[in-house]
Amino acid sequence: MTRESALNLAVMGALLAVPLWAWAADEPFLITLSTRAVIFAIAGVGLNVALGLGGLVSFGHALFFGLGGYAMGILAWHAQTYTNVTDWPLVLGGTKSMPLIWLVAVITSALAALAFGALSLRTAGVYFIMITLAFAQMFYYFAISWPAYGGEDGLSIYVRNGFPGLNTMDPIQYFAICYVLLLIVVLAVGRLAGSSFGLVLRAARQNEERVRAVGQAPYRLYLLAFTISGAITGLAGALFADLNRFVSPTMFSWQTSGEIMIFVILGGVGRVYGPVAGAALFILLEHVLGGLSEFWHIYLGAMLLGVVLFARGGIYGLLAGREAGHG
């Protein structure tokens, strides 16, 4: 077993052990904290498909996180007020069923990623960063100014949505749902990274010309990666909204995009399990430093600066050595 896979096991194991211990010791707050870490990890793993595998620096993943959140908020709000989402051309009601909500969240954010990716990928480099940031901001202002779903105040959902056979209001059971989803997502992304698509995507990141020379279109590779990436982050958004039973325009804000990016960077860009470690560390820092000082973002900023300037590769770079096959 390589050091990297040992670290993967340790990270996933710790993320499971902490809430199990908290459950035994009756510390529901710690379970909720772990659930947050797991959900953020899913969002980070999603961004990492674009950022780590494709080299696409998206500063707008809050767009998909927010869409996932609003997919949950809107469907559950209609179910709780017994109104229809649309009356024409189809009569569609709301729902309180988690699997259905996840499906809608994933499809909506995948379609959005396809559309905005198709536009944004016409450019590259620094243009791409600014454009993804701007499109996310567009949704932020739209969510604020659209009064139908709470506008600036957001939507509150009274009871967490349901999953067949489980009591989702029990913290440990909701944690279990999120953890299993994270497991599915990281395993799938791991498979994706090793697949021929993943290999040619990495190749495109390193040298577009060569990939083009062997008959692959980098644009289509990037667009597919961006769509998958957005869909995964959208799923995380739906889970996050369900955890809080609340969704607001803040989920679309540029700070959210920045935080999702921090998970990836703290963990290690391009490592499938990197964002899991990064999200866990972020939650730990938020909890520990946030308890020390109201101004904990100063320390977070200083630390991030340190990682970028002196410790590129994040936790995985420090503990698991350099990525195999990277010069």
Added chain:
Amino acid sequence: MSWVLLAEQTLNGLSLGVMLFLMAAGLTLVFGVMGLINLAHGSLYMVGGFAAAAVAAATGSFLLALAASLVAAAIAGVIVEMTVIRRLYDRDHLDQVLATFALILVFSEATRWVFGSFPLFLDRPDWLGGTVTLPLGIEYSRYRLALIGIGLAIAGALFWMIAHTRIGIRIRAGENDREMIAALGVDISRLYTLVFALGAALAGLAGALIGAIQSVQVGMGEPVLILAFVVIVIGGIGSIKGALVGALLVGLTDTLGGFLLPKALGLVLSAPAATSVGASLASMSIYILMALVLLFRPRGLFGGG
């Protein structure tokens, strides 16, 4: 529809546009010369706003407050450039984004620590208060008119400086070929610091000037920063001319969109629906403009090949 109101909204769009230009000019210069994307530009805008509010509160002089905003932002810019930014020129854009994002966190929290979370207010001086009557009987705020004047004057000075002075020649040379001007004996690291400080000072001035219309608070910089990004994406990154055209387009689209869209929709929808749909569409209008420009000119209106 009243033409006077339309003229007034057009002037509002112009004043927003020239203020966006002050922000976008620094961003686009820094990108053009050093190849750096700087998210912390909004923090320098905030530094200018707070410096102006503090000095105005202490001395009561608006002109001193403006001078303070320029100086404080320039000094903050020099410090940041020499300690952090300088290490980022050779890095990829991802590192630049992250490091300058980290700087935003540090700047915002440090400002909150010093000044608290409550907004400060920067009063306009009496001699810029009230309205003036323009030709055709248009009543317009004297302060906003002054903003347009200041913005256009600075734009003119910037164009003149880049076209005719030695420093301007060096900036243009730096945009074309960094290694070559270093080889020709220009102290490249001093030039970089100077360009960064110039951009910072313009952002700081914008922070003070807009701070007197809105309020001065932590987090005031980032919405403007993102608008400035839209501006330079539309104009073409690295082009000062593009920044000016983009800024005016964005300013006018944003202001006139908010004014005209609800009215236009009122022709086909009921009044409350028109107002809410119109307001939502208006909030998206500049991004739709950006998407349109991207469809036809992926490198912006004045971007090089």
